[in-house]
Amino acid sequence: MKIDRHNDDGVEISYEKRYGVPFIDLSQFKLDPEILSNFTEQFLREARVCPLFRSGNTLAVAMVDPHDIVTIDEVRRQTALEIETMVCREVDLLQAIAQFYSDRVAAPEEDILAEEIDITTLEPDANIEEKTESDIDMAPHTLEEVASEAPVVRWVNQMLTKAVRERASDIHVEPGRDGMRIRFRIDGILRPIASPKKNLQLGIISRLKIMSRMNIAEKRVPQDGRYGAIIDGREIDFRVSTFPTTYGETVVMRILDRIRLLSLTELGFSKHDLDIAQAMIAKPHGVIIVSGPTGCGKTTTLYAILNEIRGGEECIITIEDPVEYDMDSISQSAVNLRAGYTYLVGLRHILRQDPDVIMIGEVRDGETAGVAIRAALTGQLVFTSIHSNDAPGTITRLIDMDIEPFLVASAVEGAIAQRLVRKICPKCKEPYVPPAKLITDLELPGDAKFFRGKGCGHCRNTGYTGRIGLFEVLRTNDEIRDLVITRPTTTALRNLARKQDMQTLWEDGVQKVLAGITTLDEIMRETEKH
Numbered sequence: 001m002k003i004d005r006h007n008d009d010g011v012e013i014s015y016e017k018r019y020g021v022p023f024i025d026l027s028q029f030k031l032d033p034e035i036l037s038n039f040t041e042q043f044l045r046e047a048r049v050c051p052l053f054r055s056g057n058t059l060a061v062a063m064v065d066p067h068d069i070v071t072i073d074e075v076r077r078q079t080a081l082e083i084e085t086m087v088c089r090e091v092d093l094l095q096a097i098a099q100f101y102s103d104r105v106a107a108p109e110e111d112i113l114a115e116e117i118d119i120t121t122l123e124p125d126a127n128i129e130e131k132t133e134s135d136i137d138m139a140p141h142t143l144e145e146v147a148s149e150a151p152v153v154r155w156v157n158q159m160l161t162k163a164v165r166e167r168a169s170d171i172h173v174e175p176g177r178d179g180m181r182i183r184f185r186i187d188g189i190l191r192p193i194a195s196p197k198k199n200l201q202l203g204i205i206s207r208l209k210i211m212s213r214m215n216i217a218e219k220r221v222p223q224d225g226r227y228g229a230i231i232d233g234r235e236i237d238f239r240v241s242t243f244p245t246t247y248g249e250t251v252v253m254r255i256l257d258r259i260r261l262l263s264l265t266e267l268g269f270s271k272h273d274l275d276i277a278q279a280m281i282a283k284p285h286g287v288i289i290v291s292g293p294t295g296c297g298k299t300t301t302l303y304a305i306l307n308e309i310r311g312g313e314e315c316i317i318t319i320e321d322p323v324e325y326d327m328d329s330i331s332q333s334a335v336n337l338r339a340g341y342t343y344l345v346g347l348r349h350i351l352r353q354d355p356d357v358i359m360i361g362e363v364r365d366g367e368t369a370g371v372a373i374r375a376a377l378t379g380q381l382v383f384t385s386i387h388s389n390d391a392p393g394t395i396t397r398l399i400d401m402d403i404e405p406f407l408v409a410s411a412v413e414g415a416i417a418q419r420l421v422r423k424i425c426p427k428c429k430e431p432y433v434p435p436a437k438l439i440t441d442l443e444l445p446g447d448a449k450f451f452r453g454k455g456c457g458h459c460r461n462t463g464y465t466g467r468i469g470l471f472e473v474l475r476t477n478d479e480i481r482d483l484v485i486t487r488p489t490t491t492a493l494r495n496l497a498r499k500q501d502m503q504t505l506w507e508d509g510v511q512k513v514l515a516g517i518t519t520l521d522e523i524m525r526e527t528e529k530h
Helices: 011-019 041-047 069-079 090-105 112-116 133-137 140-147 150-165 198-211 271-281 298-309 343-353 366-377 391-400 405-411 436-441 478-484 490-499 505-514 520-526
Strands: 049-055 058-063 082-087 170-176 179-186 189-192 223-231 234-245 248-257 286-291 316-320 331-334 357-360 381-386 412-424 429-432 450-453 464-475
Touching: 011 082, 041 049, 041 069, 041 090, 049 069, 049 090, 058 069, 069 082, 090 150, 150 170, 150 179, 150 198, 150 223, 150 234, 150 248, 170 198, 179 198, 198 223, 198 234, 198 248, 271 286, 271 298, 271 412, 271 464, 286 298, 286 366, 286 391, 298 316, 298 357, 298 381, 298 412, 316 343, 331 343, 343 357, 343 366, 357 366, 366 381, 366 405, 381 391, 391 405, 391 412, 391 464, 391 490, 405 412, 405 478, 412 450, 412 505, 412 520, 464 505, 464 520, 478 490, 505 520
Parallel strands: 058 082, 286 381, 286 412, 316 331, 316 357, 357 381
Antiparallel strands: 049 058, 170 179, 170 248, 179 189, 223 234, 234 248, 412 464, 429 450
16 A cells, blocks of 8 residues: 655654654645544544545554554454554644544634634623723722633633644734734734624633733733643643733733644754754754744754753753743753843853753843853853844854853854745645746746645645745854954854855755745745845
């Protein structure tokens, strides 16, 4: 039995080598309703199994653990067929099941929120009245009562479930003059969903604040909180932030899916950059910095690095703001500004814990950077992130923070700059020819083939599904260290690094365009040609 399988930058090879069975990318496989009708949704979720197709007396199934004999026997018992197993990623399996049953319940264009809660037909006696400016003085116990109303609770629960099922990374709840606007950030783009009536605004925001353990009576200053839930059998963390505005508090919820912890091979590194990155993190000491703008996946990369090196033989300690993913075999700590526990304070105490590896969520000032540099010089391997435009700019940024160039040259082992671009939807992918002038201006191969997404129901007519990283990996050597001591410009450092075979973000993006992974529009939006 054979099936065409998508090789996603080494992911297939990694899974097949680990489990000894074929890998299948469920994000590109259409499930068969007739085959799935033999199973309940609950069983498929709990057993982490998904039937694919039948060939004669054999049923092919995708499994997170293809060696789970109990589940294989149960599927064999239910179908009276022989079972052939394939391995898949857990997040893809759960997403495929959620999408399949969601499509069967609702019409393609129907919004699950509108279906579950028809906010246009709420009865007048629903105990939720139009709120005015006097709401700011409402007693906390009254706010709790409003937030506990059944329509509010159901609306919030459905919103969170929908966001997770649609792979959103953030939820934006924004009150305005005419009512509340709710948007999901999917693949980096904010997309609106059905919004509730204005008279639900106070209840929804209060509900989110209660769930996140915030002070619901305080509306004048920003607050931060956290909320955890199990949705579709997956452990989901929501990092919640409120911000006071003219028409009420905005709420932004960052969705942290523990299943989405990726390995280095899944992030999008080219083989060239992956080899360099793995050589850097194998060092016994030094500082390795991941850089890029907010929301570009720096934390995901740091966790992928920690996941690569943890094994029980080393003491790994992190200090983060906040802890985004819980990881076994690692000691994780969250800063607490109210208690005076900052990155700097935490880092100084971490050094007394005899760590081998330290991960600092972000270097925000020269003092913290200085302690991190000194930790690396005394024998620790330090990982951190910083805001800069590219990998060479990371080095010059440290010098701009008043870190002595000789310390930077001695301690920094390398820098990784990254961006996120959307991937072309595999369901509606088609070839096209860009304008000849664009190809000439960008110095692209004249005989290259280019692709784009036409737009379909699978990608909500955007032409894109999912995202992948663009990377620029700079590894320091003696020549680069000698240049760093002279306080070079970013351009001078970049020119030297490129002579030593550093691939820029733009060059990595072009490679992914030519491979049919993303589009020219995406790399032009996220990077620039040097």
